[in-house]
Amino acid sequence: MTKPLHLLLGPLLLALPLSLALNPGQTARAQPLPALxxxxxLAKKLASVLSDSRVTRGTVGxxxxxxxxxxxxxxxSATTAISPASNMKxxxxxxxxxxxxxxHTFSTDAYAPAAPVNGVVSKLYLKGNGDPTLREADLRALATQVKAAGITKVTGGVVGDGGYFDSDLYNNYWDPDDYNNSYAAQxxxxxxxxxxxxxxGTVQVTYQPGSGKGKKxxxxxxxxxxAGYVKLVNKTTTTSAGSGASISVxxxxxxxxxxxxGRVALKRSLVKRTVTISNPARYAAHVFTRVLRAAGVDVPASPTTGSTPTVRVQVASDTSVPLSTIVTLLMKPSNNGMTEHLAKTLGRVGTKAGTWKAGAAVIRTWLAKTQSVPxxxxxxxxxxxxxxxxxxxxxxxRLLQYAQTRPWFDTFYNALPVAGNPDPAIGGTLTDRMVGTAAANNLHAKTGTLSGITALSGYVTDRSGRRYTFSMLGKYSGSSPRIVFDKVGATLAGWTS
Structure with missing residues (x-):
């Protein structure tokens, strides 16, 4: 089944047409120029750019x-191991x-223990298979199929099954204080x-001014x-127009x-804040229960979580957009949660364990086939x-070099943020960087940011049509070398080889 609401960002978030992502005459494949x-x-020029104190005072590879x-x-420092931040993506x-x-696509399926009898089933299992793109609209489509299967009542309620991955919902190496932030969802x-x-694994909390000054x-x-799964506690006050806002969610x-x-001023427009939720499988079962009820299916029991039985009857199924689209959706804005779904899914390749440990092992084994891994x-x-x-x-x-040899390279290349492009669907996390330089609408790269870490790795083409593959990883305690990394990108783009 297609997912029209998953394509709200339009064709720009699909495998981007090269005419939008590249300079005239440039293709995703490296130009056949004589090898250097x-x-x-060039080495002398780059050494000069990287002599900046923001580089020399840190650890930069x-x-x-x-x-x-x-x-x-x-x-x-080509072999110095540094935290890559989102360059890990x-x-x-x-x-x-x-x-x-x-x-590759991901499915989400609804099962009953047996075929309905007079429209009644004892339970309805909502089984996830790692889809990072499931939304309410997809649950509505599943509910339509459930009704079409002749089900009018689910006596024992909906059971959410998130067991495709393990029960370790929050990575042990993540900062425990990040649990509230959308970039660190379960x-x-x-x-x-x-x-x-x-x-x-998040909801959006919206807020806007109350009916008058002093009101919530x-x-x-x-x-x-x-609502009903998430409880909102309102400790806000509406203040005079123009008085500003200070809201904590x-x-x-x-x-x-x-x-x-906190406080929100009169005449302020509606604001959305994204916050994580606890127990995503139960949350999905809650929303699906309410969707079923709205569709006319009687579901008297509260939703729970559990495992789908091996003896079962499939009554509905939903299929995600392909991985080629998902890679673009995660790379442009640097979506952590979607990427973690891929990591745990990879854990199920060979070992059949949807864990971070298994996923990391599969990725490392694969990486070792592309190069010698220290x-x-x-x-x-x-x-x-x-x-x-x-x-x-x-x-x-070397990973980026390997990618150029693969049949999926155009998808990978076009998924990367493009420097200085004002359209977020193309520029992504590089929209505001290297604007007005030779790197703008040229350099395709993945950014990376953590506290004390900055990274930039990808591809850029010089004025002679020669493409470079580059990686810059920086660890710092003072000023970030990020601006210097941008200067390197612009220098390469403006070089005549």
Missing amino acids: VTDAA VVVAESSSGAELYRR LVTAAAALDLLGPG ISGLTLSPSSAYAV AKLGLVPALA RRSNHTNTITVS STVVLVDGSGLAHRNKLTARVLV
Whole structure:
């Protein structure tokens, strides 16, 4: 089944047409220019740019290679293992495209223990299979199929089954204080997103001014059917127009009680804040229960979680968009939750365990087939949220070189953010970077940001039409070298080889 609401961002968030993503005359494949072994002038120029104190005072690994030959034209601490932040997504996405295939899809299915008798079944199992794009509209489509299967009553309620992944919902290497933040949601085999941003395992809390000064703000939820699972505590006050706003939206750990506190000014427009929820599988079962009731199916019992029995009858099924689209949806805005779904799904390749440990092992084994992987490389999640992850600039460059040889390279290349492009569906996390330089609408790369960490790895083409593959990983305690990394990108783009 297709998912029209999963395509709300339009064709720009599909495998992007090269005419939108590339300069005139440029293709995703490296240009067939004579191979370079060295470029002393370029190496000298890059060394000068990287002599900046924001680089020299930190730990920075850099490799720049000619894309067509793989020859390293510049290196600095190439084998130093540094936390890659979201550059880890390059590894996870490439592994998923290689091992699962660009056409891979995820299903979410509804099962009954047996065929309905006079329209009645004892339970309805909502079984997730790791789909990171499931939304309320998809549950409505499932409910339509349930009715079409002749089911009018579910006496024992809906059972949410997130067991495609293990019960370890929050990675042990993530900061425990991040549990409230949308970028650190719980990862379950059955989950739900509130919008086309696909922040898995979250809801959106909305607030706007109350009816008058001194009144409480008006609060809401997206999806609205989350009400009853999520409890909102309103500790807000509406203040005079123009007085500004200071709002805190915080979920109490291990609960689904979200407290909204602070002040909001009159005449302020509605604001949405994305917050994680606890137990995504139960949450999805709750929303599905309410969807079924709205569709006219009698579901008297409250939703629960559990395992789908082996003896069962399928009554409905939903299929996600293909992996090729999902990779773009996660790479452009740097979506952590979607990437963690890929990591745990990869864990089920061979070992059949949907765990972070199994996923990391599969990814490492795959990475070792692309190059020699040093023992200093550490993989503990898929998105790079954990500081414990460690990669080197050389490992990333060799990965990017390998990607160029694969049939899915155009999908991978076009999924990368494009420097200086004002359209977020193309520019992604690079929309506001390298604007007005030769790198704008040229450099395709993945950004990475954690506290004390910045990274940038990808591809850029110079004025002669020669493409470079590069990786820059930086650890710092003072000023970030990010601006210097942008200067390197612009320097490569403006170079004449």
